Amino acid sequence: MNQDFPFLNDDFEELKDLLQQFENLKAGTSHSFLDEDSFELIIDYYDEHDELPNAMQAAEMAIEQFPYSSTLLLKKANLLIESKKYQEAMDLLEKASILDSTDINLYILQTDVYLAMNQHEKAAALLEEQIAVFEGDDKTELLLELADVYDDCEEFEKVFDCLRLALEHAPNNEEALHKICFWTEFTGRNEESIRLHTNIINEHPYNQLAWFNLGTAYQGLKLYEKAIDAYQYAIVIDEKFDYAYRNMGDAYIRLRKYAEAIDVLKKHLEIAKPEDVIYEAIGHCYERQRKYTQARYYYRKASHLSPGDDKLYYKIGIAYMTEANWENAIKSIMSAIKINKNSAEYLIALGQCYIELEKNKEGLIHLLAAVRIRPSSITTWQEFIRGLYISGFYDEALIQLDAAIQKVGHKPVLQYYLAGIMFATGKSKEGMLQLETALQMNVKHVKKLIELDPTLLQHPGIVELITRYKKTKKNK
Known part of the structure; x- marks a missing residue:
C-alpha cells in the first residue's frame, strides 16, 4: 500500500524520527528542540497505542516547554480523564479556558468529566450554555454531544429534540441523520420526523439519508406505499443504498406484495454482505406465494449463515408439511428440536407428522411432551386430544379433555x-x-x-x- 502512496512512507519516517528525538530528550542525550506540533504528534501516537505513561510524560514535558498552549493543556486533561483523575483534569481545563475559551474541545472534555462523575445536569447545562455561543459546525457538534448526554441520562425525548435542532442547523449532517432515524422509531415521533425531513428534502432534494429517514417515518405510521416512494428516491440518488432496499422489502411484505419484496431483497443481496434475515425474508415471501421449493432453498441459505437458529429448520419443516412430505418434514423439525428441546410448537408439528404417517404412538408421545412443556396452553391440549381422537383412543381422549378443562378452563x-x-x-x-x-x-x-x-x-x-x-x- 505504501508503494502506491509514497507520502505515507514519508509521514512514517518523520514520526519515527520524532519519537527517537523524544526518547533522546527523555534520556538527556539530546539538546534538540521539539516544537509544539511535534509534541502533539508524539502525544497522539502514544495515546492511540495505549501507552498512557509515555503519552503523559510527553504532555508534561511539552507543557513545561510551552506553558501557555491551551491545546497541550487539553491533551493532558484528556489523558487525565483516561486515567480517571477527574478533578485534576477539571483543574487543568479551567486553566485552559483562561488561555482560550473558543476551543470546542474544552467544553467536550468538561462534559466528559461531568459524565464520568455522574453529574449529568452540569454536563447538560454547560453544553446548553455553549450552544448559544457557538455557530457553524461547532454548534452542530455541541448539539450532538448534548444528545449523547441526554441519552446517557435516559431523557430520550430530549435526545430527539437535540438531533432535530442539529438538523435544522445543519440539514446534511450525516451523524445527526443516522442517529435521528433510530430515535424517531424509539420515541415514536414519526409525524415530526416527516415534517423535518420533508423540509430538508425541499432544500436539499439529493440528500438520500433524508429520503431514507422520511421512508422510515412513514413506515413507522404504517403508511407503506409512501414509505416505498421515499425509499425509491433514496435509491435513485444512491443505487447501492442497501438499507433502503432492506426497508423497502419489509414494506412490500407488509403490503403482501411478495413478488416486489423478493425483487428488492435480491437486489440487497447483490450489493451488500449476505445476511440470514434477508434470506429468511425471501423464503417467507416464497412460502406466502406457495412456492415451497424456493422457500426451502432460501431458508437453507439462511440456516447456513445462522446454523444455531432453530426456527429456520422449523420453517423448512413446515414447508415440507404443506406439501405432505412428512418424512422430510420430520428430519427438519428434528434438527430444530436438537437446538431447542423445549419448544412445544416444534413437538406439536413433529407429532402431527408422525400421525399423518400413521405412526400414532410416536406422534402421541411428542404431543404429550408438548402438553408437559406448556400445560397452560389450549393449543397443546387441543392437538394432543385431536391426536388421541384420530388414533381412536376415545376413552383416553375424554380423560385428557377433563384434564385440559382443569388446566385451561x-x-x-x-x-x-x-x-x-x-x-x-x-x-x-x-x-x-x-x-x-x-x-x-x-x-x-x-x-x-x-x-x-x-x-x-x-x-x-x-x-x-x-x-x-x-x-x-x-x-x-
Whole structure:
C-alpha cells in the first residue's frame, strides 16, 4: 500500500524520527528542540497505542516547554480523564479556558468529566450554555454531544429534540441523520420526523439519508406505499443504498406484495454482505406465494449463515408439511428440536407428522411432551386430544379433555371435541346435546369440529343444527 502512496512512507519516517528525538530528550542525550506540533504528534501516537505513561510524560514535558498552549493543556486533561483523575483534569481545563475559551474541545472534555462523575445536569447545562455561543459546525457538534448526554441520562425525548435542532442547523449532517432515524422509531415521533425531513428534502432534494429517514417515518405510521416512494428516491440518488432496499422489502411484505419484496431483497443481496434475515425474508415471501421449493432453498441459505437458529429448520419443516412430505418434514423439525428441546410448537408439528404417517404412538408421545412443556396452553391440549381422537383412543381422549378443562378452563374448542367424541362412540343423542352447548358458547369455533372429523357433515341432524345456529347469529 505504501508503494502506491509514497507520502505515507514519508509521514512514517518523520514520526519515527520524532519519537527517537523524544526518547533522546527523555534520556538527556539530546539538546534538540521539539516544537509544539511535534509534541502533539508524539502525544497522539502514544495515546492511540495505549501507552498512557509515555503519552503523559510527553504532555508534561511539552507543557513545561510551552506553558501557555491551551491545546497541550487539553491533551493532558484528556489523558487525565483516561486515567480517571477527574478533578485534576477539571483543574487543568479551567486553566485552559483562561488561555482560550473558543476551543470546542474544552467544553467536550468538561462534559466528559461531568459524565464520568455522574453529574449529568452540569454536563447538560454547560453544553446548553455553549450552544448559544457557538455557530457553524461547532454548534452542530455541541448539539450532538448534548444528545449523547441526554441519552446517557435516559431523557430520550430530549435526545430527539437535540438531533432535530442539529438538523435544522445543519440539514446534511450525516451523524445527526443516522442517529435521528433510530430515535424517531424509539420515541415514536414519526409525524415530526416527516415534517423535518420533508423540509430538508425541499432544500436539499439529493440528500438520500433524508429520503431514507422520511421512508422510515412513514413506515413507522404504517403508511407503506409512501414509505416505498421515499425509499425509491433514496435509491435513485444512491443505487447501492442497501438499507433502503432492506426497508423497502419489509414494506412490500407488509403490503403482501411478495413478488416486489423478493425483487428488492435480491437486489440487497447483490450489493451488500449476505445476511440470514434477508434470506429468511425471501423464503417467507416464497412460502406466502406457495412456492415451497424456493422457500426451502432460501431458508437453507439462511440456516447456513445462522446454523444455531432453530426456527429456520422449523420453517423448512413446515414447508415440507404443506406439501405432505412428512418424512422430510420430520428430519427438519428434528434438527430444530436438537437446538431447542423445549419448544412445544416444534413437538406439536413433529407429532402431527408422525400421525399423518400413521405412526400414532410416536406422534402421541411428542404431543404429550408438548402438553408437559406448556400445560397452560389450549393449543397443546387441543392437538394432543385431536391426536388421541384420530388414533381412536376415545376413552383416553375424554380423560385428557377433563384434564385440559382443569388446566385451561372450559374453552369452546374443548366442548366441540367432547361432542365429536360422543358422536365417534355412537352416542349421537348425547353428541347433539354437547354440540348445541358448544354452538351456544361460540358458533365460529364449529370449524374446529369439522377439522377434527369432516365426516360429521354427512350427518343431516348435525348439519341442520349448525345451520340453525349460524342463521340465528346472522339475524342478530
